[in-house]
Amino acid sequence: MEAATIVVALGQAWLLAGLAVGIAFLLFGLDRVDAAARGAYGFRPLLLTGLVLLWPLVIWRWLEALAPAPVPCAPPSLRRRHKRAHAVLWLGLAGLLPLVLATALVLRQHDLPAPASLRIDAGAREAEE
Structure with missing residues (x-):
């Protein structure tokens, strides 16, 4: 304890x-x-x-x-390159995510057995008797 x-x-x-x-x-x-x-x-x-x-x-x-503000260390040209790299990565993800989803839909299992049927009111009938 x-x-x-x-x-x-x-x-x-x-x-x-x-x-x-x-x-x-x-x-x-x-x-x-x-x-x-x-x-x-x-x-x-x-x-x-x-x-x-x-x-x-x-x-x-x-x-x-x-604290006092630090002196900016990245020149504007470097910031533009970072923005461009981020744009490329986001566009790549935008193309990759639908591809992953489509692949998952194609590879999903189709031959799974159906779940057994179950009567919901069966328990209520037995409780009445």
């Missing part, structure tokens, strides 16, 4: 720390991490459950937002 008590205590500590971090983040940090969230207060309570569970990532992102 001691192991279960330890696990429950660790879970409670995780949730309490997450609740503290989540409330502090909603009040003071969300505007710094996401500029689009400024002035939008209606959706913030909806974020609390995710913030409670993922509080180490929230702290990490919050600290990144507080």
Whole structure:
């Protein structure tokens, strides 16, 4: 029983720390991490459950937002190449997924035996008798 008590205590500590971090983040940090969230207060309570569970990532992102912005290291030409590579990969996936589906339909098993018929009301008749 001691192991279960330890696990429950660790879970409670995780949730309490997450609740503290989540409330502090909603009040003071969300505007710094996401500029689009400024002035939008209606959706913030909806974020609390995710913030409670993922509080180490929230702290990490919050600290990144507080740090000075790094100098961009990728020149625009490299960004264009990345976008082009992503477009090629997405188009490849768009062609590959229907091919996989068609292959699965062609290779599916057709000679499976039909399931045995079962009367649903048979049990009700026996219970009446």
